[in-house]
Amino acid sequence: MRVADFNYHLPEELIAQEPLAERAHSRLLHLQRTSGLFRDCSFRELPDLLRPGDVVVLNNTRVIPARLYGRRSGERAQPVSHQNPAAREFLRGKVEVLLTRQMCEEPNEWECLVRPGRKIGIGEHLFFGDSDELQAEVIGRAGFGERRIRFAPVGDFFALVERLGHVPLPPYIDRPDSPADRERYQTVYASQRGSVAAPTAGLHFTPEVLSSVRDRGVEVAEITLHVGLGTFQPVRTERVEDHHLHREAFHISPAAAQAINSALEEGRRIVAVGTTTVRTLEYAARQSDDGRVQCGSGEADLFIYPGYEFRVVGALLTNFHLPQSTLLMLVCALGGRDNVLAAYRHAVDQKYRFYSYGDCMFVE
Numbered sequence: 001m002r003v004a005d006f007n008y009h010l011p012e013e014l015i016a017q018e019p020l021a022e023r024a025h026s027r028l029l030h031l032q033r034t035s036g037l038f039r040d041c042s043f044r045e046l047p048d049l050l051r052p053g054d055v056v057v058l059n060n061t062r063v064i065p066a067r068l069y070g071r072r073s074g075e076r077a078q079p080v081s082h083q084n085p086a087a088r089e090f091l092r093g094k095v096e097v098l099l100t101r102q103m104c105e106e107p108n109e110w111e112c113l114v115r116p117g118r119k120i121g122i123g124e125h126l127f128f129g130d131s132d133e134l135q136a137e138v139i140g141r142a143g144f145g146e147r148r149i150r151f152a153p154v155g156d157f158f159a160l161v162e163r164l165g166h167v168p169l170p171p172y173i174d175r176p177d178s179p180a181d182r183e184r185y186q187t188v189y190a191s192q193r194g195s196v197a198a199p200t201a202g203l204h205f206t207p208e209v210l211s212s213v214r215d216r217g218v219e220v221a222e223i224t225l226h227v228g229l230g231t232f233q234p235v236r237t238e239r240v241e242d243h244h245l246h247r248e249a250f251h252i253s254p255a256a257a258q259a260i261n262s263a264l265e266e267g268r269r270i271v272a273v274g275t276t277t278v279r280t281l282e283y284a285a286r287q288s289d290d291g292r293v294q295c296g297s298g299e300a301d302l303f304i305y306p307g308y309e310f311r312v313v314g315a316l317l318t319n320f321h322l323p324q325s326t327l328l329m330l331v332c333a334l335g336g337r338d339n340v341l342a343a344y345r346h347a348v349d350q351k352y353r354f355y356s357y358g359d360c361m362f363v364e
Contacts, residue, residue: 001239001306001307003235003238003239003240003324004324005240006324006328006329006332006337006341007323007324008341008344008345008348009348010354011348014348014353014354014358015173015353015355015358016173016353016355016356016358016359017173017175017357018357019185019357020357023184023203023204023205024043024205024208024209025042026042026043026353026358026359026360027041027043027353027359027360028042028043028045028359028360028361028362029041029343029346029347029359029360029361029362030361031335031339031340031343031361031362031363031364032364033335033336033363033364036338036342038343038346040350041362043204043209044209046209046317047209047212047213047218048216049362049364050216050218050271051269052216053217053218053268053269054218054219054270054271054315055218055219055220055259055260055263055268055269055271056218056219056220056271056273057220057221057256057270057271057272057277058189058202058205058220058221058222058273058277059199059222059224059225059273059274059277060187060189060191060192060222060223060224061190061193061194061195061224061225061227061276062186062190062191062192062194062195063167063168063185063186063195063196063197063198064158064165064193064196065161065162065164065165065166065167065168066100066161066165066168067096067165067166067177068096068097068098068099068161068164068165069095069096069097069166070094070097070126070128070129070134071095071127072095072119072120073124073125073126095116095126096115097112097113097114097126097128097136097149098112098113098114098168098196099111099112099161099196100112100146100229101226101228101229101246102194107150107151108150108151108153108157109139109148109149109150109151110148110149110151111142111147111148111229112146112147112148112149113146113147113229114138117145117147120138121138122138122139122141123137123138123139125138126138128164129160129164133154133160134151134152134157134160135151136149136150137150146229167181167182167185168196168197169181169356170197170355172322172355173355173356173357184357185198185203185356186198186203187199187203187205188205188207189202189205189210189222192226194224194226194249195226195227195228196228197228197356198227198356199225199273199274199276200319200355200356200357201274201275201317201318201319201360202273203356203357218271219259219263221255221256221259222253222256223251223252223253223280223281224251225248225250225276225277225280225300226248226249227276228246228247228249229246233245233326234324234325235324235325235326240305240329241305243303244301244303245301245303247299247300247301248276248279248299249298249299250280250284250298250299250300252280252284252293252295252297253295254295256295257295258295260293264292264293269314269315270312270314270315271313271314271315271316271317271364272313272316274316274317274318275316275321275331277313278304278313278316278330279300279302279304279330280300281293281312282302282304282308282310282311282313283302284298285312286302293312303326304329305330305332305333306329306333306337307333313334314364315362315364316331316335316361316363317360317363318360318361318363319355319356319358319361320344320358320359320360321355322355328340331361331363334363335363340363343361347359
């Protein structure tokens with residue numbers, strides 16, 4: 001299967017640069033995969049598209065301000081504005097570190113992406129904050145061009161990251177992060193700290209919409225997958241089958257597993273909110289002999305593309321994804337490639353807003 005088979009044309013002006021004033025005011029494109037028919041809706045209509053007895057599964061991961069700006073050893077610290085990271089650029093010796101995955105807590109080691117990557121060698125020391133409050137040493141290399149760094153002990157590491165770090169907006173949002181992004185690039189139900197990118201399908205929900213979903217007779221369950229590099233890593237192979245995903249940490253509670261397995265046994269539908277939820281549930285089901293979703297923690301690296309046989313998920317709420325991306329391939333696996341790409345062409349014609357801060361699709 002060719003990666004090029006998952007391409008489509010997207011005018012740059014349709015890439016959403018800002019969130020809407022109200023989360024639930026997004027548009028929703030409803031795709032019925034059996035017929036290939038689709039229609040324009042609003043996200044506020046989602047409860048009406050659900051069936052009593054459905055189980056809606058949310059990813060409750062919380063995004064950390066994982067982008068850190070600092071300096072290399074031997075360079076003088078220069079005060080910079082937290083509100084205007086664009087102004088810092090790389091001011092003579094500045095480095096950018098994007099934390100992608102915590103490898104261990106003691107010592108505090110992370111995999112990360114660094115810029116300028118070629119100049120940051122093993123053994124180099126990095127300093128963050130105007131007073132060098134946070135310090136790290138590059139201790140190794142990892143796959144996909146990453147480095148492994150070890151932070152010096154501090155009283156409250158994540159409190160420092162919250163103060164010094166920046167929201168890791170994706171590269172297609174062509175602006176610096178703002179204080180507003182700390183709220184809007186986060187779901188209203190985010191509780192488990194650890195992601196470097198938002199599970200964007202959940203950004204549309206408000207407490208009121210979730211209440212309407214429950215009033216519909218729909219059960220809501222939460223699982224956790226901490227979004228890492230694998231979610232936004234580009235596909236660099238020509239054949240889909242030759243691509244491999246990064247591993248991402250997940251957790252499924254006993255209560256969530258019970259709700260999901262009970263629904264499956266009773267023939268009720270599992271509705272995944274976001275591709276991260278799909279990957280987690282399907283990975284967990286593949287770890288058991290009977291196809292039941294196992295509770296517990298682990299690391300998922302399941303790559304889903306057309307031809308995959310779904311064991312758990314029966315419907316999906318998802319945002320619009322980049323051409324030739326693993327996320328688009330997953331949506332095509334559930335909805336059918338021709339159906340999904342036809343729906344994408346319609347979304348372009350109707351000027352839907354695309355990507356993280358954009359509109360959404362409901363595929364059933």
